[in-house]
Amino acid sequence: MRYVRITAILSAVVFLLVGIVSVHAQDASPSASSAAATASPSPTPEVFDFNKAYKDYVFVTDQYNVAHSTYVLARSQYFQAKTLASQAKAQDATAKMLIARDDVMKAYLVALRLRLSETDGVSDTTKQGLFTRIDTDVAFWKTHHDRIDSAASLQDLTSDSNSAKLHFPITETLSYEVLSTIPQGKEFVLRNQLADLLSQTKTKISKIRANGDLDTSESERWVLQTDQKLTRSQDKEIAAQDLISKLTSTDPTNTNQKKSVIYGQVTQTLVDSLQYLKEASSYLKEVLKRIKYK
Amino acid sequence: MDPQNQNTGVVSSAPTVPPVATAPVVNLPNSSTSVPSNPAVAPQNPTASPNTTAVNTKGGPKKLNIPKIDPKQIPEMLKKVPRKFKIMGGFVIVLFVLLILASFTKQGRQVKELILPSPSPIPASSPVGEVLNPTQYATDQEVLDIEKALTEFDSKLAGTDLKEDSLRVPNLDYVVDFTKQ
Numbered sequence: 001m002r003y004v005r006i007t008a009i010l011s012a013v014v015f016l017l018v019g020i021v022s023v024h025a026q027d028a029s030p031s032a033s034s035a036a037a038t039a040s041p042s043p044t045p046e047v048f049d050f051n052k053a054y055k056d057y058v059f060v061t062d063q064y065n066v067a068h069s070t071y072v073l074a075r076s077q078y079f080q081a082k083t084l085a086s087q088a089k090a091q092d093a094t095a096k097m098l099i100a101r102d103d104v105m106k107a108y109l110v111a112l113r114l115r116l117s118e119t120d121g122v123s124d125t126t127k128q129g130l131f132t133r134i135d136t137d138v139a140f141w142k143t144h145h146d147r148i149d150s151a152a153s154l155q156d157l158t159s160d161s162n163s164a165k166l167h168f169p170i171t172e173t174l175s176y177e178v179l180s181t182i183p184q185g186k187e188f189v190l191r192n193q194l195a196d197l198l199s200q201t202k203t204k205i206s207k208i209r210a211n212g213d214l215d216t217s218e219s220e221r222w223v224l225q226t227d228q229k230l231t232r233s234q235d236k237e238i239a240a241q242d243l244i245s246k247l248t249s250t251d252p253t254n255t256n257q258k259k260s261v262i263y264g265q266v267t268q269t270l271v272d273s274l275q276y277l278k279e280a281s282s283y284l285k286e287v288l289k290r291i292k293y294k
Numbered sequence: 295m296d297p298q299n300q301n302t303g304v305v306s307s308a309p310t311v312p313p314v315a316t317a318p319v320v321n322l323p324n325s326s327t328s329v330p331s332n333p334a335v336a337p338q339n340p341t342a343s344p345n346t347t348a349v350n351t352k353g354g355p356k357k358l359n360i361p362k363i364d365p366k367q368i369p370e371m372l373k374k375v376p377r378k379f380k381i382m383g384g385f386v387i388v389l390f391v392l393l394i395l396a397s398f399t400k401q402g403r404q405v406k407e408l409i410l411p412s413p414s415p416i417p418a419s420s421p422v423g424e425v426l427n428p429t430q431y432a433t434d435q436e437v438l439d440i441e442k443a444l445t446e447f448d449s450k451l452a453g454t455d456l457k458e459d460s461l462r463v464p465n466l467d468y469v470v471d472f473t474k475q
Contacts, residue, residue: 054460061464068467079475094470101466108464115461154472161470168468175463183456190454193447200440214429260463270456281448288441291434293426 050118053111060107064100071097087154094157095148101164102145105171109138112178121185121192130178137171173247176259180244180266184237187270190277191233194284198226201287208291222287229280236273240266 046052074093078086113134116127144164151157202223209216243266247259363371372380397403431437 064466075472078472090472097467098470101468104464104466108461112461115458158470158472161468165468172463179458179461182458186454186456190447190451193450197440197444197447200436200443204434204436204440208431214431267457274451274454274456278451281444281451284444285441288437288444291429291437292432293428 048114050111050114053107053114057104057107057111060100060103064097064104067093067097067100091151091154091157094154094161095151098148098157098161098164099145102141102148105141106138106145108175109134109141109171112175113138116178116182119182119185121188122181126181130174130181133174134178137174140167141171172259176263177244177247180240180247180263183267183270184240184244187233187237187273187277190274191230191237194277194280195230198223198230198280198284201284204291205287214291216291219287219290222283222290226280226283226287229276229283233273233276233280236269236276240269240273243269 071090071093074086074090078090080086113131116122116130116134141164144160144167148157148160151160205216205219205223208214209220243262246257246262
């Protein structure tokens, strides 16, 4: 009888442990159930903004990758077999690849256009000029896309591809120009904001000096140093602007340079400019600290 | 003549001193020499195992009587164990296995973490910062506004990414040629 009681107690302990484990399992699950409960069933109207355009771009890029793989295989089989069937298959795969390629370029340019339109700090004149060029370029890829269906042979498709190849440097230059203009706009906005804060600080220091209840000589010196940092930041932005002009230049010494390399130089120069802004902001904080504390 | 001075041949005029009591000499069975039986003087046996010998309170090593278990006898010994102990032992083993298995599950780990003691806080002296005396402009609204705007600007500055890496020009295949492989 005694060991029956002990067995019963041990059983109770086991059930208790199993209970604790199951309670923890239930504790872990409410987050998932609450997330499902909070999911709103009402659909919101989707705005065609940069995020949507970028998703489209990623989608068509995936489609292009599939079409390109099929094209590479069909081309290889055509060179091996040299039959009419393999030729027809290669023609079909090439046409699909060229269409997908044009779709990628169109989607890319649309995403780029929306990115530019959502960027502050770029003047309307610059924006409109770039928008017009982007629209013209999109029109080229659309026309090219529509023409591929009429290609009757592999030679026709090769010719169509070559026309796109000849146009690509124009699209590449335009793309890098837009890609360089976007960070320049961001930089411009930030510098203007900091210049505004610096101006407010200068005004405040002038008032304090007029009151004569606090020594502002040190603060004024530091404000001058902050101003110098802002000037250096602006100098870097001007240097970036010069580099951007190299992208569109017809000068043969500049055309030999790869556009991607020039774009890299532009972004690096703008990063340097941003660093000066960070330093200026740090200086301004010290100025305010000097005003607040002895 | 004093028998102690017989070898030296020196005749001592001093009064006779009784011989110093020496330790009794014990003859070991396999030894040709005699050693004193006093434990303080007797050399310790370097090969003596701590498990098999123990120092007796009366002095002298004593062997512990540990029974040797023959592995062949284990089943017979188990048969002699009462049935209730066998059942309880089996139950304890099952419980132990269950606990080990439960400790491998996610919830089991959570239980283990609950059981573990929380680390006790280590007292540390907080560094004393620079003591600054506020000026009359420390609470000035204009200064505070500029400071707030500057903090917001800093967070914006830190979150700015100038490189549009996701929008690099797509690298596509523009070489379509069916004249050569």
